[in-house]
Amino acid sequence: MLEIKNLHARIDDREILKGLDLTVNPGEVHAIMGPNGAGKSTLSYILAGKDDYEVTEGEVLLNGVNILEMEPNERATAGLFLAFQYPIEIPGVASMTFLRAALNAHRKARGEGDITTPDFMRLIKDTAAKLNISPEMLKRPVNVGFSGGEKKRNEVMQMALLQPSFAILDETDSGLDIDALKVVADGVNALRSPDRSFVVITHYQRLLNYIVPDFVHVLSAGRIVASGGKELALDLEKNGYAGYVQDAA
Amino acid sequence: MPAVQETIEQVSAIDVDKYKYGFFTEIESELSPKGLNEDIVRYISAKKNEPEWLTEWRLEAFRRWQTMAEPTWARVDYPPIDFQDLHYYAAPKKTPGPKSLDEVDPELLRTYEKLGIPLREQELLAGVEGAAQPRVAVDAVFDSVSVVTTFKKELAKHGVIFCSISEAVREHPELVKKYLGSVVPTTDNYYATLNSAVFSDGSFVYIPKGVRCPMELSTYFRINEKNTGQFERTLIIADEGSYVSYLEGCTAPSRDENQLHAAVVELVALDDAEIKYSTVQNWYPGDAEGKGGIYNFVTKRGDCRGRNSKISWTQVETGSAITWKYPSCILRGDNSRGEFYSIAISNGKQQVDSGTKMIHLGKNTTSKIISKGIAAGKSDNTYRGLVQIGRKATGARNFTNCDSLLIGNKCGAHTVPYIESKNASAVVEHEATTSKISDDQMFYCLSRGLGEEEAIALIVNGFVRDVLQQLPMEFMVETQKLIGISLEGSVG
Ligand SMILES: Nc1ncnc2c1ncn2[C@@H]1O[C@H](COP(=O)(O)OP(=O)(O)OP(=O)(O)O)[C@@H](O)[C@H]1O
Ligand SMILES: [Mg+2]
Numbered sequence: 155m156l157e158i159k160n161l162h163a164r165i166d167d168r169e170i171l172k173g174l175d176l177t178v179n180p181g182e183v184h185a186i187m188g189p190n191g192a193g194k195s196t197l198s199y200i201l202a203g204k205d206d207y208e209v210t211e212g213e214v215l216l217n218g219v220n221i222l223e224m225e226p227n228e229r230a231t232a233g234l235f236l237a238f239q240y241p242i243e244i245p246g247v248a249s250m251t252f253l254r255a256a257l258n259a260h261r262k263a264r265g266e267g268d269i270t271t272p273d274f275m276r277l278i279k280d281t282a283a284k285l286n287i288s289p290e291m292l293k294r295p296v297n298v299g300f301s302g303g304e305k306k307r308n309e310v311m312q313m314a315l316l317q318p319s320f321a322i323l324d325e326t327d328s329g330l331d332i333d334a335l336k337v338v339a340d341g342v343n344a345l346r347s348p349d350r351s352f353v354v355i356t357h358y359q360r361l362l363n364y365i366v367p368d369f370v371h372v373l374s375a376g377r378i379v380a381s382g383g384k385e386l387a388l389d390l391e392k393n394g395y396a397g398y399v400q401d402a403a
Numbered sequence: 404m405p406a407v408q409e410t411i412e413q414v415s416a417i418d419v420d421k422y423k424y425g426f427f428t429e430i431e432s433e434l435s436p437k438g439l440n441e442d443i444v445r446y447i448s449a450k451k452n453e454p455e456w457l458t459e460w461r462l463e464a465f466r467r468w469q470t471m472a473e474p475t476w477a478r479v480d481y482p483p484i485d486f487q488d489l490h491y492y493a494a495p496k497k498t499p500g501p502k503s504l505d506e507v508d509p510e511l512l513r514t515y516e517k518l519g520i521p522l523r524e525q526e527l528l529a530g531v532e533g534a535a536q537p538r539v540a541v542d543a544v545f546d547s548v549s550v551v552t553t554f555k556k557e558l559a560k561h562g563v564i565f566c567s568i569s570e571a572v573r574e575h576p577e578l579v580k581k582y583l584g585s586v587v588p589t590t591d592n593y594y595a596t597l598n599s600a601v602f603s604d605g606s607f608v609y610i611p612k613g614v615r616c617p618m619e620l621s622t623y624f625r626i627n628e629k630n631t632g633q634f635e636r637t638l639i640i641a642d643e644g645s646y647v648s649y650l651e652g653c654t655a656p657s658r659d660e661n662q663l664h665a666a667v668v669e670l671v672a673l674d675d676a677e678i679k680y681s682t683v684q685n686w687y688p689g690d691a692e693g694k695g696g697i698y699n700f701v702t703k704r705g706d707c708r709g710r711n712s713k714i715s716w717t718q719v720e721t722g723s724a725i726t727w728k729y730p731s732c733i734l735r736g737d738n739s740r741g742e743f744y745s746i747a748i749s750n751g752k753q754q755v756d757s758g759t760k761m762i763h764l765g766k767n768t769t770s771k772i773i774s775k776g777i778a779a780g781k782s783d784n785t786y787r788g789l790v791q792i793g794r795k796a797t798g799a800r801n802f803t804n805c806d807s808l809l810i811g812n813k814c815g816a817h818t819v820p821y822i823e824s825k826n827a828s829a830v831v832e833h834e835a836t837t838s839k840i841s842d843d844q845m846f847y848c849l850s851r852g853l854g855e856e857e858a859i860a861l862i863v864n865g866f867v868r869d870v871l872q873q874l875p876m877e878f879m880v881e882t883q884k885l886i887g888i889s890l891e892g893s894v895g
Contacts, residue, residue: 203846
């Protein structure tokens with residue numbers, strides 16, 4: 155599904171990813187943990203195609219295709235989705251309008267026509283209900299004045315609508331209250347399937363009680379420095395990153 | 404959830420061809436000789452079988468115009484116009500005057516069909532649920548003449564007069580004589596004076612006392628012939644306690660040379676009357692290099708003559724190589740209200756200098772200005788607005804909000820507000836912002852699958868939302884698409 159090989163990337167003159175390798179097979183959930191500033195968000199932005207970064211070495215294959223050559227929207231319609239750590243505000247554009255435009259862009263890429271209004275309304279209503287999102291919120295401009303938790307739920311809502319085959323969730327659990335955490339985790343779990351994979355970036359082992367990962371990795375100073383099963387997260391919770399970070403140095 | 408409201412927001416179905424109204428209709432035309440002199444003015448007046456007083460009125464304006472100089476204060480730049488190198492009158496031969504639909508040249512009907520303008524008088528399907536389509540009466544002006552006006556009979560039942568100004572001169576001379584030039588005098592400014600001398604056609608509307616006009620009225624202006632100028636003249640009178648909503652649309656063929664369009668629009672609202680005037684201006688803007696396009700030099704003014712009267716201008720300006728236009732309100736009646744809602748989009752090498760004037764004369768007069776300027780490509784976009792409070796305008800209030808959005812870094816947006824107050828009790832508020840579509844916003848949209856131009860159209864439609872909502876429902880979806888189309892090629 156996704157193969158990252160020896161990825162090196164820099165911003166300005168600073169190298170942030172320094173030879174990162176990661177393979178995610180269909181149906182797998184991988185958790186990435188690691189200290190602040192390690193490069194987790196950088197990795198997710200590079201996968202999604204943000205052009206602030208310069209990839210100096212390595213490749214990223216999604217279903218065998220090197221996506222680094224593709225535009226962000228092409229990657230999205232090819233099935234890649236990033237739930238942003240800091241979702242962006244778009245004043246004046248109702249969330250509903252935004253969702254519909256995104257959904258239609260995906261349909262267009264598949265050669266389908268626009269979704270009809272009744273179908274869209276039904277879909278939105280069902281999806282919002284599952285994620286405990288009020289219809290009122292969807293009338294408001296995208297992320298404008300949303301609370302931290304609302305923004306995160308809105309990201310999951312988008313994911314649920316677009317049904318990506320490969321999703322990266324960048325600290326989607328940060329800022330969620332306990333109930334919302336369960337709702338979001340249920341939302342993700344509902345999407346889990348043998349042909350869909352997830353990379354879940356988090357600082358908290360607690361999330362992994364709800365979204366149980368197949369693998370846990372430690373990303374430090376631009377590389378994966380340790381990998382293991384879900385018990386690795388428990389170990390990190392207890393002992394911190396100290397042991398791994400030193401290994402990396 | 405109000406489904407209707409949300410379905411309007413369909414921005415994704417944007418057409419690929421940029422200016423799709425750029426075609427030319429092969430039709431035999433009658434042209435006045437090139438150039439402008441007293442004989443040409445008489446020629447136009449004679450063509451229209453005008454009464455003596457109007458011929459004289461025109462000639463007086465022409466003489467005045469010869470003593471005037473072109474204004475240069477606007478932030479626009481263009482080579483000098485050779486006013487002798489234009490045809491001042493062009494009319495399709497087969498349709499000398501407004502007739503019934505059956506008599507209109509089929510080629511013209513096809514043209515309007517191609518422009519997406521319904522000239523058929525669709526009957527309401529009585530008894531069929533959900534079939535109550537909104538109906539719009541249309542006056543279709545082709546080059547210098549009105550070729551047809553629809554729904555005239557039905558409007559007449561309510562006492563509403565909706566016809567071409569040429570017909571009004573013949574059929575309702577007392578109204579025309581009373582109001583023509585009463586808001587924009589023949590001496591007003593260079594282009595308005597020129598218009599007074601050579602005006603060709605345009606619409607005339609009279610709404611009688613206490614009548615709420617039963618349908619939207621609209622005029623579609625089409626320039627077809629080359630080397631012509633279009634000088635339309637529109638006059639709308641809302642008598643006491645009446646209401647009318649009127650919309651004008653404009654298109655022209657794509658051509659390499661520039662064409663002049665100098666219109667005058669006059670609105671009069673008497674006591675308790677309300678006029679809502681909307682414009683979707685989509686004249687040919689020229690190509691990306693700035694070749695060709697319409698010079699849109701327009702004088703639009705509304706006179707809130709009566710107490711509690713209201714005039715509201717809404718404009719969506721996407722076309723023209725140069726736009727020079729300041730729809731204004733004279734708030735003469737006590738408690739009268741003026742509104743100006745504007746979306747002005749410039750792309751390529753377009754130049755826009757547009758805004759409004761709110762002249763507060765009466766007591767407790769209020770005005771509101773909401774302007775959204777969007778500059779893309781290498782264009783220049785200026786808001787120029789005057790709020791003037793007269794000595795007697797006790798209790799006057801104005802609120803102005805001007806937002807500019809820049810797309811790319813080769814364009815410019817400018818805000819030039821003038822405030823003149825002679826009454827200490829007046830409250831004038833002005834807000835202005837300038838923003839850019841941020842890289843983060845673009846990336847966010849793209850990461851959800853939207854293409855760059857779709858993303859821009861979405862964000863821009865969000866930016867102009869408040870103003871868009873002022874348009875009559877029937878025109879909102881089309882206008883949103885138009886906004887998307889006019890921004891094509893604005894990136895990269
Ligand atoms: N635009 C930028 N300009 C300069 N440095 C940047 C930029 N973006 C990221 N960095 C730097 O790259 C490093 C990695 O940042 P990144 O956001 O990927 O960390 P992270 O692992 O996601 O951290 P956190 O856990 O705090 O979210 C940091 O040192 C950060 O300051
Ligand atoms: Mg991060």
